[in-house]
Amino acid sequence: MALFRKKKKYVEINPRRADELRERRAQIPDGLAERCPKCQAIIFQNSIESDYLCPKCNYHLQFPALKRIEWLVDEGSFREWDSNLTARDPLNFPGYQEKLDRSQSSTELKEAVVTGQAEIEHLPFALGVMDSRFVMASMGTVVGEKLTRLFEQATEKKLPVVLYIASGGARMQEGILSLMQMAKISQAISKHSQAGLFYCTVLTHPTTGGVTASFAMQGDITLAEPEATIGFAGKRVIEQTIGSDLPEDFQTAESVLKNGFIDHIVPRKKQTQVLRFLLTAHRTPAESAGV
Amino acid sequence: MKAYDIVKKARDIQRLSTIEIINALCSDFMELHGDRRMTDDQAVVGGVGLIEDQDPITIIGIQKGRNTEENIRRNFGSSGPAGYRKAERLMKQAEKFQRPVLTLINTAGADAAPDSEEYGIGEAIASMLITMSELTVPTLAIILGEGGSGGAIALALSDQVWMLENSIYSILSPEGFASILWKDSSLAAEAADIMKLTATELKELTVIDRVIAEGEKGKTFSNEELAERLIPEIKTAFEELEKQDSKDRVANRYERFRKF
Numbered sequence A: 001m002a003l004f005r006k007k008k009k010y011v012e013i014n015p016r017r018a019d020e021l022r023e024r025r026a027q028i029p030d031g032l033a034e035r036c037p038k039c040q041a042i043i044f045q046n047s048i049e050s051d052y053l054c055p056k057c058n059y060h061l062q063f064p065a066l067k068r069i070e071w072l073v074d075e076g077s078f079r080e081w082d083s084n085l086t087a088r089d090p091l092n093f094p095g096y097q098e099k100l101d102r103s104q105s106s107t108e109l110k111e112a113v114v115t116g117q118a119e120i121e122h123l124p125f126a127l128g129v130m131d132s133r134f135v136m137a138s139m140g141t142v143v144g145e146k147l148t149r150l151f152e153q154a155t156e157k158k159l160p161v162v163l164y165i166a167s168g169g170a171r172m173q174e175g176i177l178s179l180m181q182m183a184k185i186s187q188a189i190s191k192h193s194q195a196g197l198f199y200c201t202v203l204t205h206p207t208t209g210g211v212t213a214s215f216a217m218q219g220d221i222t223l224a225e226p227e228a229t230i231g232f233a234g235k236r237v238i239e240q241t242i243g244s245d246l247p248e249d250f251q252t253a254e255s256v257l258k259n260g261f262i263d264h265i266v267p268r269k270k271q272t273q274v275l276r277f278l279l280t281a282h283r284t285p286a287e288s289a290g291v
Numbered sequence B: 001m002k003a004y005d006i007v008k009k010a011r012d013i014q015r016l017s018t019i020e021i022i023n024a025l026c027s028d029f030m031e032l033h034g035d036r037r038m039t040d041d042q043a044v045v046g047g048v049g050l051i052e053d054q055d056p057i058t059i060i061g062i063q064k065g066r067n068t069e070e071n072i073r074r075n076f077g078s079s080g081p082a083g084y085r086k087a088e089r090l091m092k093q094a095e096k097f098q099r100p101v102l103t104l105i106n107t108a109g110a111d112a113a114p115d116s117e118e119y120g121i122g123e124a125i126a127s128m129l130i131t132m133s134e135l136t137v138p139t140l141a142i143i144l145g146e147g148g149s150g151g152a153i154a155l156a157l158s159d160q161v162w163m164l165e166n167s168i169y170s171i172l173s174p175e176g177f178a179s180i181l182w183k184d185s186s187l188a189a190e191a192a193d194i195m196k197l198t199a200t201e202l203k204e205l206t207v208i209d210r211v212i213a214e215g216e217k218g219k220t221f222s223n224e225e226l227a228e229r230l231i232p233e234i235k236t237a238f239e240e241l242e243k244q245d246s247k248d249r250v251a252n253r254y255e256r257f258r259k260f
Helices: A017-027 A065-072 A096-107 A141-157 A172-194 A235-242 A253-258 A268-281 B003-011 B018-025 B068-073 B081-096 B114-118 B121-134 B149-153 B174-182 B185-195 B199-204 B223-243 B246-258
Strands: A033-035 A042-044 A079-081 A113-120 A123-130 A161-167 A199-207 A221-224 B028-031 B044-051 B055-062 B101-107 B139-148 B160-164 B168-170 B210-212
Touching: A065 A113, A065 A123, A065 A268, A079 A141, A113 A141, A113 A268, A123 A141, A123 A268, A141 A161, A141 A172, A172 A199, A199 A268, A221 A253, A221 A268, A268 B028, A268 B044, B003 B139, B003 B168, B003 B185, B018 B044, B018 B055, B018 B101, B018 B139, B018 B223, B044 B081, B055 B081, B081 B101, B081 B121, B101 B149, B114 B121, B121 B149, B139 B149, B139 B223, B160 B199, B160 B223, B168 B199, B174 B185, B199 B210, B210 B223
Parallel strands: A123 A161, A161 A199, A199 A221, B055 B101, B101 B139, B139 B160, B139 B168, B160 B210
Antiparallel strands: A033 A042, A079 A113, A113 A123, B028 B044, B044 B055
């Protein structure tokens, strides 16, 4: 019966070591490093260049809105619009205000979109940039309001609009009021278009849900960043509905281009140049006449 | 030259192509993709360009491949409904932003396949014709090689239509014509003789406005030389068209096709 009596030997560790590790980890500041979602490499914050590409595989990392604006437009040309509009909790949804507070303090933004006016090589345009760090840049009433005002003011000022889109879709905590934003924004975009003005979207990771089904697909020209997820219903939802797996490239910018819904995939390194070209090629008659 | 010899020249895949003209005409060009319905048809190349860094133009053309691989990708220059819907989308944009439209045609005909039928190739061409008839911006169409049937006229309801000297423009291919009329497609050469599909014959019938020479004194131009000669002609034509009031231009175009 030696077999049962024989005691298995385990590696012994200092019981205090686990606590020590926990303590040491607590001393590492948050957000110092992150993993590249594509190549899994650990990226230290201070190794990220101003274009937020993975230094190892060039994956287009999540780009904080204010950083993106600083990187994209002529230095000092950005003037923010409606900077006083702050996310709110219109339906008194349990836990929502706390979630907003947390997002506001971690991102230093008041809502998931920053809007304003800027220039690229002295070509003026209205600019909106969504930030997926803020409640997945979902479309709440204030996101909708800021975007609607962006188009209304652009129409008034006869400016083209460039919109960097990222969104998880509707903001569940604002329910039906979130859905109404799709209608509200679409109306403003239509008026802007009827005035003969140019609207260019840049779809970034992820562009989904009600945002895809409204202002993401209403541009005159639709650009996308490489490998961005672009779709309506989530991949998991569809897999559960049809009961089978979906292909690897499902809802990637590359496959959506092939399906005919995107004009061009433009890597970050080329975006300023491409937008300069498009703003030049889409001068409105009033602008080119010097009005 | 016999008509069928011109047919053969028109079908040469090394002929001056849409992409070569785009590169010669534009200082900067961005191809725009997709029909916003189901796919991106690569038989049609379209986009927006700048002439001499300042004048925007919309260019849409049919591109045949130069080798087998490219030909498969471009479906041998036969566009399905998606290609025409992409072209129509880009034309509506040209109208919105008041850019002239240049169309470049080289197709044996629209894609004849079950898929294209199911997705409405007939409707796609029909809708293009309406859109082109409503454009108020200057439009010029140039037939570079084959101008086959509905697939060609879908892009050629323009203020002016030109043909390269050795291109053809017809109701269908000489083979198809022979097979319908004489139930024998091998009689294509005889068909070509009577179909009036050459540039000179079509100029006489005023179906087209200009024939562009492909050579002089017995020497044929290279593609580069031909493009170089064509570009200033295109620029002048658009300048002339822009001088007209858009109402006159639309009325003239109406009469241009009304007379047939």
